[in-house]
Amino acid sequence: MDRRTLLAGMAGLPLLGTNSALAQEFPARDLLGVIQWGAGGATDLTVRAVTPHVEAALGQKIVLQNRTGGTGAIGLTYVHGQPSDAYTLLFGAENPLLYRVLNISRLDYTDFYPVCLLARSVPVIVANKDKPWNSLKDLVADVRANPGRIRMAGTGPGGQAHVVSTMIASTGPFRHISVPFDGEGPGLTAIQGGHADWMAAGSGAVAEHVRAGRLKALAVFNDAPLASLPGVAPATADFPELGRLMPWGSFYGVWVKRDAPEAARNKLVQAFRTGAANPQFQQLMANNGNVIMNISGAEADAFLARWQSVTAWILQEAGAARTSPAELNIPRPS
Incomplete structure (x- = not known):
């Protein structure tokens, strides 16, 4: 081994030791x-x-x-x-x-x-508790009767509410107003305050609100019910054609x-x-x-x-x- 090779090898030893120590210390x-x-x-x-x-x-x-x-x-x-x-x-x-x-x-x-x-999670379609809707079918019928007037809380393009509403629109006309919020939490708060009418949000975000009666669950966006939300029908009960898109969430x-x-x-x-x-x-x-x-x-x-x-x-x-x-x-x- 010549001198340059030996020195190069020796120079690498501290560096390897330092990297090893950093890895062991993380975090x-x-x-x-x-x-x-x-x-x-x-x-x-x-x-x-x-x-x-x-x-x-x-x-x-x-x-x-x-x-x-x-x-x-x-x-x-x-x-x-x-x-x-x-x-x-x-x-x-x-x-x-x-x-x-x-x-x-x-x-x-x-x-x-x-x-x-x-x-x-499984998306859950929820609404302000004072709205007259008791099912996804009721919501869709109202949106179709009043196009561009009913307000959906969402998290912006590509968010869960946006995708779910796009899937619902595959069954027929479904034109509503989209009101963007910085997350499901603010959107659900807005629905409770009457600043929006409905939203598709994760089951984990809505479960306590529904159980406490602060929000009304219209449907779980799934092909089967959820044990955590007994009595809430799956979306396929009203729109069987949505089954081809599930499970999704x-x-x-x-x-x-x-x-x-x-x-x-x-x-x-x-x-x-x-x-x-x-x-x-x-x-x-x-x-x-x-x-x-x-x-x-x-x-x-x-x-x-x-x-x-x-x-x-x-x-x-x-x-x-x-x-x-x-x-x-x-x-x-x-």
């Missing part, structure tokens, strides 16, 4: 968790329920911050602009999978690594930048896997009609790709897509 300080949506929505409630259990497994605090706006794009863009050190987490839902189709952002979840898809998870260090990603995966397996968290999800997922990495990426394919092409067929999924190399669902 050495508090983390920031950015929630795409406002307080009180299904994503916010799910995140705040699991975080204490994750902190216990991780050994550090996760400081939660709601960064709302732009159908969740404000929060996603902020996290993408932070260092790739895994100290900034993105807590989000399904919306980024439709950003490119709806021309909201060039970023989506392909730019992030799925640390954990925590749970998925929101999901909630945590991401870091795709190029974050693998060792740090692995520690986060393990901590969130432990948190999502906590019996207290699992019982809360069940009570709210949510289904535990607790998947990460390649398995989560496969789920996301399938969801994007199905939903993007639904929007395309309904004329709601701004850019064809084909142009974005999003395959048609098989």
Whole structure:
């Protein structure tokens, strides 16, 4: 071995040791968790329920911050602009999978690594408790009789309410006013205050409101009832043709930048896997009609790709897509 080769090898030793030490130390300080949506929505409630259990497994605090706006794009863009050190987490839902189709952002979840898809929910169509509707059929009939007058609370293009209303519109005319809010929580509050009339929101966000009589549940957007909302009919009871689109719904998870260090990603995966397996968290999800997922990495990426394919092409067929999924190399669902 010549002198230059020996020196080069020796120079690399401290660097390797430093990287190894950094990997072992992660996380050495508090983390920031950015929630795409406002307080009180299904994503916010799910995140705040699991975080204490994750902190216990991780050994550090996760400081939660709601960064709302732009159908969740404000929060996603902020996290993408932070260092790739895994100290900034993105807590989000399904919306980024439709950003490119709806021309909201060039970023989506392909730019992030799925640390954990925590749970998925079934959308529930709820209304102000004083409205005369008692079923989805009643709501649709009123919208068709009064086109452009009934107000739907939503979270913007690509949000759950937007997609559900697009699916309903596949059964016939369904022209309403869309009132945007920075998350399901503010939207549900607006309905209770009479500032909007109805909304499709995650079962986890609406369950307590419905049980307390603050909101009226018209239907679960599913092909079967939910045990957490007894007596509420599935949407297919009134519109059987919607069955071809189900099951469908929101999901909630945590991401870091795709190029974050693998060792740090692995520690986060393990901590969130432990948190999502906590019996207290699992019982809360069940009570709210949510289904535990607790998947990460390649398995989560496969789920996301399938969801994007199905939903993007639904929007395309309904004329709601701004850019064809084909142009974005999003395959048609098989």
